[in-house]
Amino acid sequence: TSSCLxxxxxxxxxxxxxxxxxxxxxxxxxxxPSLTCRSHTEDSPGCSSLTTKELQQNWRAVKQRxxxxxxxxxxxxxxxxxxxxxxxxLYQVVVMRSGSFDSRRVSVERRYSDFSRFHHKxxxxxxxxxxxxxxxxxxxxxxxxxxxxxxxxxxxQDYLAKLYxxxxxxxxxxxxxxxxxxxxxxxxxxxxxxxxxxxxxLLQTVLDIQEKLLPWQKPTLLVPALAALTVCYRDLDEPxxxxxxxQRALPPVRRYGLTRYRAPLLELLVDLGYQLGRPVAQLQDExxxxxxxxxxxxxxxx
Numbered sequence: 289t290s291s292c293l294x295x296x297x298x299x300x301x302x303x304x305x306x307x308x309x310x311x312x313x314x315x316x317x318x319x320x321p322s323l324t325c326r327s328h329t330e331d332s333p334g335c336s337s338l339t340t341k342e343l344q345q346n347w348r349a350v351k352q353r354x355x356x357x358x359x360x361x362x363x364x365x366x367x368x369x370x371x372x373x374x375x376x377x378l379y380q381v382v383v384m385r386s387g388s389f390d391s392r393r394v395s396v397e398r399r400y401s402d403f404s405r406f407h408h409k410x411x412x413x414x415x416x417x418x419x420x421x422x423x424x425x426x427x428x429x430x431x432x433x434x435x436x437x438x439x440x441x442x443x444x445q446d447y448l449a450k451l452y453x454x455x456x457x458x459x460x461x462x463x464x465x466x467x468x469x470x471x472x473x474x475x476x477x478x479x480x481x482x483x484x485x486x487x488x489x490l491l492q493t494v495l496d497i498q499e500k501l502l503p504w505q506k507p508t509l510l511v512p513a514l515a516a517l518t519v520c521y522r523d524l525d526e527p528x529x530x531x532x533x534x535q536r537a538l539p540p541v542r543r544y545g546l547t548r549y550r551a552p553l554l555e556l557l558v559d560l561g562y563q564l565g566r567p568v569a570q571l572q573d574e575x576x577x578x579x580x581x582x583x584x585x586x587x588x589x590x
Contacts, residue, residue, distance in 0.1 A: 359458070359500060360384045361448040363441045367397075368432060376400070377437055379444060383467060385500050394496040396467055400426065403444060406466045414456050421450045458504045467501070468494045472513065479516060488520040508540050515549055518556055531560040551578050 362382040369376055382395040407423040424443035430436045451457045471494045478487035495513045502509055514537035521530035534557050541549045554575040561568035 357503060358386045359452050359504075360386055361445055361452070363445045366437050366441055375432070377432065377440075379441060381448070381467070383497050383500050392496055394493055394500070396471060396493070396497070398466075398470075400440070400444075402466070402470075403447070406462070409462050410451070410457060410460070413460065413462070414454070417454055417456050418451075421447070421454065423447060461505070464498065464501045464505050464509060467497050468513075472516075475516060479520060482523075484520045484524045488517060488524065491517045491520065508544050508546060511537050511540055511546060511549060515553065518553070522556065522560065527560050527563050531557065531564060531566070534560070551575065551582075554578065 360383075362384065363379050364382060365380045367378050367380075369378055376399050378397040378399060380395050380397055382393050384393060403423060404426070410418060424440055424447060427436060427440075451463070457463055471490050475487045475490035475494065478484075478490065491513050495510060495517065498505070498509050498513060514533045517533040518530050518537065521527070521533060534553050537549065538553050538557065540546070541553060554571055557571050558568045558575060560566075561571060
């Protein structure tokens with residue numbers, strides 16, 4: 289079962305304190321327009337009991353919740369890596385979400401050459417759309433001076449912001465791959481080598497970034513990382529975490545017909561469910577129906 293899943297992995301009523309005016313109710317969309325809140329009637333004593341300051345604070349809270357979520361990119365630091373025959377700069381790229389407090393600052397490291405390959409891939413698809421978005425030029429000399437590194441760090445940060453502002457780019461699979469593909473590849477290598485703890489840590493970083501990117505990507509974006517995490521946690525003898533990861537992966541697998549993941553995930557969920565004392569009868573029935581369908585007996589349950 290684990291090898292099957294592993295191979296699949298390797299190859300997203302009217303509240304009283306909003307009763308400021310009928311106009312604000314309609315604009316906020318939080319109150320039912322058919323209800324009228326009157327501050328001087330016995331129906332709504334809460335409205336009159338709030339001070340102007342409290343009403344303003346509540347209104348600001350509503351507007352904060354309504355604020356659209358955006359991605360923000362920061363390159364706060366760099367480091368120089370030296371090998372025998374070559375030397376390069378690694379840029380720490382932090383991915384954050386605005387609109388609500390993002391408590392987890394997750395980051396990856398990328399070289400200038402990674403940015404360059406990424407840019408050329410995007411140009412293959414979106415040449416016209418990216419006509420005015422320029423990648424910072426490669427320097428012929430002085431690449432490792434603090435001034436040059438500092439200027440390029442800010443320029444690359446601005447470059448990512450401009451890419452995100454381009455709708456077709458932020459919805460492109462290339463966009464999410466730039467931030468996660470290297471880590472996923474390393475995690476799969478560690479997984480094959482039996483180094484489950486470092487693999488799980490890398491996959492968690494991938495998952496954290498993908499969750500931030502998910503509003504602009506396909507709903508199946510998280511499935512490979514979740515499936516790989518399931519295997520890691522199972523082999524680390526952490527059945528609760530394995531069961532939770534598999535449970536998160538299964539709904540998009542069902543909904544979008546990712547058949548290569550469905551049976552392995554169901555098998556793992558049944559095994560882990562028995563181990564944890566969870567009800568697994570429905571999962572077992574679904575797995576049996578799927579296996580019967582594979583043998584040509586009857587179609588699987590949707």
